[in-house]
Amino acid sequence: MENIFDTYFNNKLYFVLSEDGCSVDKMVRHDVAIIVHLFYEDMADYYLAKLSEYARYFDVYVITPKKTIEEKAKKSDLNAVLKDIRGRDISAFLVAAKDIHSHYKYVCFTHDKKEHSESPEEGVALWRQSLWSNVAASTDYIFNVISCFENNYDIGVLSVPEPIGYEWTIWGKNLWLNNRKVTRELFRKLDIDADFDENKPPLTIGTSFWFRTDALKKLLDYPWKYEDFPEEPMPLDSTISHAIERAIAFVAQDAGYKTGIISCKQYAKEQLLFYSKCFGDIMSTMMDCRLFPNYSSFCDYKQKMRLQIMINRAKEIYIYGAGKIGHQTYDMLKWRGYPLKGFVVSDKNDNEDSCIEVGQLREMVEDVDYLVIVATSEKYKGEIEDTLNEYGVMKYIYYKDLGKLLGY
Template identity: 30%
Template sequence: MAFSKYLSALRRARSLAASEGGVLPAATKAVRLFRSSGLRGIKQALSARDTATAAAAAAAAAAAAASRGNRPKDNDDFAFEIPFARPAERDERRACAIIHAFYPELCGEMRGYLANVPGRLDLYISTTSEEKLQEITAAFAGYDKGSVEVRVFENRGRDIAPKLYGFADVYDRYDLALSLHTKKSPHGGTPLADWRHYLYEHLLGSPQIVASIFELLKHDRVGMVFPQHLFYLRPILGWGANFASCRALLRKMGVEIHEGIYLEFPTGSMFWCRTDALRTLRDLNLRFGDFDDEAGQIDGTLAHAVERAFLYAVEASGYQWAKVALRDRYPLPDTLIPVNAPADLPPGLKRVHRPLLSGRP
């Protein structure tokens, strides 16, 4: 009997320590309670905590589930292999690139990739200072694939605010848009050092890759094409601290999501899309002041919520989405679907596109 009481007390002490942020804060609180109310105060505090344990545990489990998100197993997550065997030539659709260049020193590298786009590609580039504007203008001097326009915005909303709202007037002039930015991931160390190149290679790695993506965006209401996730990121993909703000954002579009909904989004927020597939997001008319002050956050901002809202907005607009991957850059070859002829696209899309919203395509 004494031993069971000891175990019960130990469990309760551990619970208190965990809830108070560690042993020292818990001990400090216990001393304060003892001085003010004696042993009875400590017992009452523990009793009240025990009463709330079940509800707190249920809430914590729900929050953990929402944070992780509903994701497929690695071997069940498919993408189209690029480039296609014989991609079609580019059609007459107008295309632009909307680029956020926070790090103008990377513009030379980016310009090399943009040269792989067949045909005309107008550039709309945002940055955060006049000094950076001068660097960017110099980096794209002599660009001959289309027009170049650089705009300076305040440093809020990362690439998301400039892309959707700083260039809100641009989308209706084009059929297709490329979302790109000068990505660095200093918080990720060596594992994320190659993330930018991984995304650039999948979106712009060769003229054949771009032609393959253009062909996908011509097929059966595909509204967005983005790279399969960098494999290192797969175990940590989730809602993080963004579920509530993403749900609130989507509700403004008339879209409802719940904690168990299937989670998918373009990690890194780089993609090709049909411009009208983003209309529901753009019509929110958010302002730069709606976005968080920049403080080096790695999660939990409005920009992170918008990133996770992209595909739900695409589906709410009546479109599907597709992921693509290079065989030599992704370690699960059995999940890559080759396209040797246009007839391979419809059955492939049924495996690649997992509908996020019930009742949608």
């Protein structure tokens, strides 16, 4: 199974859509719902004014824990649902809106956003722009989102691009943060088959996206309750809410759909200009400091660092393949003092008592930082990768890559 980010990147599933003019049959609007979670009373008027425009064409639902916002929404002739504050936008999506999704083919879910004392105001404003403008920039834009779905039957989710701004650092780091374990637990709960690679981004950060209801059926049909979510004040990380936020594209993939990114033209222009300047400044500095002569050398360095981190973290190392290459790799690592646990094979023969079948490995390393070194002929590489992915063994590298890193 291909990782969701690789599918997105390799298929170029980044769609820049116009805010003006659309070609889709507007009768499709009866299959569309826009669901918005509003929390901040001082920003409610801004969002409600926009939503009132869209309500002329689509069914709009405002979900809020604030009575004042509920009353304002009803006065604007919008559907309003009062919810428990617990779970914030995620419980709005999965608990308060549970009976809404099934009536529609396409649904937009988004929410308001406000800077906190520790957040840069300009940066949050740019993020708010991404969360809102890239799902609901205008009525025509919304119809163009629907057209994107109608013309791409394998697309199940369309999420927003990352925010831009000089103060944002999270998108330059690992987007999983401390949410790997809780996301794996969620996958098991929903019976989601996924290529979980912590070195690749999850695509859906921010809980602002469009989706086909068929694509997220496993998530939507689960009997979520407010009590499933942490009480306020909600922790900043490692909660079921953070896991669900990151799991959206994986749920869609499990249902047979791909996830893409949508952007309005204005935001795409700003993002391209911002990245061009940032990339140019960074590369210029790296070359001036003689760190990397070009981008390719930087990528090589990054790959070596990733492998080094995986090796250093591993408390147990297994060699996949008990042939000549496998034994040579085992002897080399043993001589260097690495924590080797044994050999892994696809099917164990009678004379391989010391080997572990790959089907047993997942259970053995469930709660351990492990690493599998694939040490077989190149012609078996794809077959072995499929086998490891099938059994949920995601932390593996190839012996040739290891050799480049360790110099053997």
